[in-house]
Amino acid sequence: MVLLTAFGLTAQTSQQRWQVIRDGFEAGTSPVQTHRDVTFIDALSVCDAVGVVYTRDDEGRFIFSFPEHPVTFVPDGPFAQTGLDFIHFTLPPYYENYRLFVPQRHFIEILEQFYPGRIHIEPALRRIEVVPPASDVIAARGRMQQERMLFEVVLRQPLAVKIELVDSMTIDLQVQGIERFQAPMFEADSSFGGSMQWRPGETLHAYLKTPFPIGDARLSGPTYGGVVTVILTPREEDNGPGGTVEVLQALEQDKRAWEIDKIVVDAGHGGKDPGAIGHNHTREKEIALDIALRLRDQIRERARVEVVMTRDTDVFIPLNERTRIANSTGGKLFISIHCNSARSRRAHGQETYFLSPARNERAMKVAMKENSVIKYEESQEEYTDLTEENFILLAMAQAQFVKESEDFAGMIQRRMTSRSGLHDRGVDQAGFYVLIGASMPAVLVETAFLSNAKEESLLRKPSFRQDTAEGICDAVIDFMEKYGE
Numbered sequence: 001m002v003l004l005t006a007f008g009l010t011a012q013t014s015q016q017r018w019q020v021i022r023d024g025f026e027a028g029t030s031p032v033q034t035h036r037d038v039t040f041i042d043a044l045s046v047c048d049a050v051g052v053v054y055t056r057d058d059e060g061r062f063i064f065s066f067p068e069h070p071v072t073f074v075p076d077g078p079f080a081q082t083g084l085d086f087i088h089f090t091l092p093p094y095y096e097n098y099r100l101f102v103p104q105r106h107f108i109e110i111l112e113q114f115y116p117g118r119i120h121i122e123p124a125l126r127r128i129e130v131v132p133p134a135s136d137v138i139a140a141r142g143r144m145q146q147e148r149m150l151f152e153v154v155l156r157q158p159l160a161v162k163i164e165l166v167d168s169m170t171i172d173l174q175v176q177g178i179e180r181f182q183a184p185m186f187e188a189d190s191s192f193g194g195s196m197q198w199r200p201g202e203t204l205h206a207y208l209k210t211p212f213p214i215g216d217a218r219l220s221g222p223t224y225g226g227v228v229t230v231i232l233t234p235r236e237e238d239n240g241p242g243g244t245v246e247v248l249q250a251l252e253q254d255k256r257a258w259e260i261d262k263i264v265v266d267a268g269h270g271g272k273d274p275g276a277i278g279h280n281h282t283r284e285k286e287i288a289l290d291i292a293l294r295l296r297d298q299i300r301e302r303a304r305v306e307v308v309m310t311r312d313t314d315v316f317i318p319l320n321e322r323t324r325i326a327n328s329t330g331g332k333l334f335i336s337i338h339c340n341s342a343r344s345r346r347a348h349g350q351e352t353y354f355l356s357p358a359r360n361e362r363a364m365k366v367a368m369k370e371n372s373v374i375k376y377e378e379s380q381e382e383y384t385d386l387t388e389e390n391f392i393l394l395a396m397a398q399a400q401f402v403k404e405s406e407d408f409a410g411m412i413q414r415r416m417t418s419r420s421g422l423h424d425r426g427v428d429q430a431g432f433y434v435l436i437g438a439s440m441p442a443v444l445v446e447t448a449f450l451s452n453a454k455e456e457s458l459l460r461k462p463s464f465r466q467d468t469a470e471g472i473c474d475a476v477i478d479f480m481e482k483y484g485e
């Protein structure tokens with residue numbers, strides 16, 4: 001959805017240029033324009049000069065690859081998205097003559113916050129001075145998350161990475177295309193039992209050592225940013241001495257406590273937020289509610305478990321309120337029901353998401369579409385006020401269930417598509433606001449495409465909505481059998 005700019009571009013404008021100095025030399029200049037007393041700077045030429053990579057997707061969004069958080073701008077959109085956080089503009093950015101003009105004050109704030117090197121602004125001299133980071137690897141961190149050991153490496157920009165098992169307790173993380181390297185400080189608290197060793201080269205090796213035999217190793221990232229995470233899970237049958245035993249005991253306790261006695265079903269959108277709208281005017285909020293109600297009845301009848309609905313009528317519920325309901329009612333599983341839409345009318349099929357940073361552009365688009373609901377919310381500050389720390393804490397609530405959420409999403413895909421016969425688009429991950437605070441396994445189901453004529457007419461059929469609800473309920477039963485008491 002595109003919001004029009006609130007002012008005409010022909011309004012009084014004055015043009016100047018700002019100088020960008022990199023490592024003491026002029027690296028470029030950036031045009032500046034003023035509209036309605038707001039100064040706009042061309043973000044693209046600043047980034048070219050500073051050395052920040054950006055891409056433009058086929059829907060016209062600009063994604064800047066700052067290492068810790070990619071920042072996405074939508075021309076004429078009221079905010080930029082950084083991971084799951086939002087930066088609101090006084091006036092929206094606009095795209096003109098291959099330049100992306102962003103309110104200067106906000107863009108400078110973004111640079112100061114996200115640029116990995118040093119930055120100095122001289123407004124009186126119309127100058128931005130930067131000193132790029134001395135290494136392509138900016139940070140390395142270790143932390144525990146339940147039983148898993150997480151190693152994070154932050155790169156200056158996205159580079160190709162892969163992992164290999166060296167021995168039962170060592171992973172070799174390889175980063176290709178390194179130009180400059182200085183070993184960063186490894187940040188971890190003293191209780192972290194892992195360590196990291198570097199072997200520099202054009203292909204950089206980071207050896208990640210664990211105190212336990214590794215059962216499962218996963219690599220995530222880098223996406224548009226430069227964060228690479230390796231998640232290592234201990235081998236379960238190992239009962240050796242030391243930390244592993246404690247880890248396994250904690251796992252046992254967790255499992256005992258996990259009685260799946262309440263399931264939260266969330267019908268997407270509602271009230272003033274219609275969600276996606278099909279060519280025949282079918283509204284996502286109505287279809288999602290109908291499928292959610294059918295799913296509720298199925299779960300009550302066949303799984304014999306209590307169901308909490310975040311809404312069972314056509315009302316507007318803010319995104320964070322949905323997870324608050326889920327947590328405060330003691331939900332053990334969270335299922336958010338939606339309908340997909342895409343610019344291409346040919347896109348079709350069913351897909352299920354779990355919360356994790358998006359690993360491809362397609363997933364990121366779906367998340368941005370679902371997240372854009374916040375424009376209907378009166379207190380958007382609740383989202384923008386999320387500090388980094390708050391965000392990490394919130395995301396952590398969900399992070400401990402990543403494995404189960406992914407597993408559950410896979411079960412839904414298998415069961416739902418086998419009932420409906422629709423194309424299986426598979427399981428994907430992205431940053432959905434509605435899933436972020438849920439402290440339980442949580443998934444978001446895109447039941448079919450309202451933008452596809454054939455699927456829109458299917459979504460209008462009660463029999464299709466019933467099949468979809470039954471398929472999701474089959475997966476709930478699979479999940480309870482695997483993870484329940």
Ligand SMILES: [Zn+2]
Nearest residue numbers: 268275338339
């Ligand atoms: Zn939706």
